[in-house]
Amino acid sequence: MPILGTSLLLAGCGGDLSALDPAGPNAHNVATLWWIMLWGSTAIFLFVSLILCLALTQRGQRLLSPRWLLIGGGLAFPSVVLVALVAVSLALGERLLVYANEAPLRIEAVARQWQWEFRYGDDTNIATLDKLHIPAGRPVDFAVTSDDVIHSFWIPRLGGKMDAIPGHTNTIRLMADKPGTYGGVCAEFCGEGHAIMRFSVQAHEPNEFNDVMQQLSASRAERQQ
Ligand SMILES: [Cu+2]
Numbered sequence: 254m255p256i257l258g259t260s261l262l263l264a265g266c267g268g269d270l271s272a273l274d275p276a277g278p279n280a281h282n283v284a285t286l287w288w289i290m291l292w293g294s295t296a297i298f299l300f301v302s303l304i305l306c307l308a309l310t311q312r313g314q315r316l317l318s319p320r321w322l323l324i325g326g327g328l329a330f331p332s333v334v335l336v337a338l339v340a341v342s343l344a345l346g347e348r349l350l351v352y353a354n355e356a357p358l359r360i361e362a363v364a365r366q367w368q369w370e371f372r373y374g375d376d377t378n379i380a381t382l383d384k385l386h387i388p389a390g391r392p393v394d395f396a397v398t399s400d401d402v403i404h405s406f407w408i409p410r411l412g413g414k415m416d417a418i419p420g421h422t423n424t425i426r427l428m429a430d431k432p433g434t435y436g437g438v439c440a441e442f443c444g445e446g447h448a449i450m451r452f453s454v455q456a457h458e459p460n461e462f463n464d465v466m467q468q469l470s471a472s473r474a475e476r477q478q
Pocket residue numbers: 404405439440441442443444446447448450
């Protein structure tokens with residue numbers, strides 16, 4: 254029954270904003286750490302519950318001396334758990350910078366109340382609003398900044414968040430494993446329109462991505478005429 258309950262609960266963890274449904278290497282590392290922490294904390298909770306049950310049912314009998322309870326439960330146990338957790342998170346954190354054969358693409362992500370503007374490459378004038386196009390299988394360096402207040406750039410299925418700070422540029426490298434549509438949000442409260450400050454991400458096959466860039470460039474040139 255608990256397993257069925259857990260499965261039903263986790264069935265609600267899908268969707269295009271779910272960090273538990275990773276679609277890129279960064280997000281895989283984040284999700285792995287999340288699962289390790291979930292199962293680790295479950296094991297600790299069950300262990301402590303067992304000790305509590307023993308204490309309540311075996312009244313009058315001393316299973317461990319207070320000295321050993323303090324050293325084992327107060328020092329050794331948390332030290333082992335915390336050192337293991339730090340080691341795993343450092344190892345996973347080291348793998349957050351994705352390397353691939355191809356050089357990363359650079360896209361500027363500019364936040365403002367309450368929309369996202371994406372500017373592609375240094376030498377193009379191509380920009381899109383609330384719709385981000387990326388090539389699948391190639392790392393992308395997002396140069397994240399803001400025009401007004403602090404926002405936060407987050408594509409949960411591709412990786413962690415990055416603050417968008419006015420007058421400052423932060424860079425985060427993300428990659429989509431395969432073509433698809435993913436959701437993006439502002440993850441920092443930024444005013445009354447914060448809840449609707451969403452964008453969609455379309456990851457294309459590399460050739461298709463180049464076609465989209467050419468189409469955007471052509472329609473921009475047309476508009477300027
Ligand atoms: Cu916001």
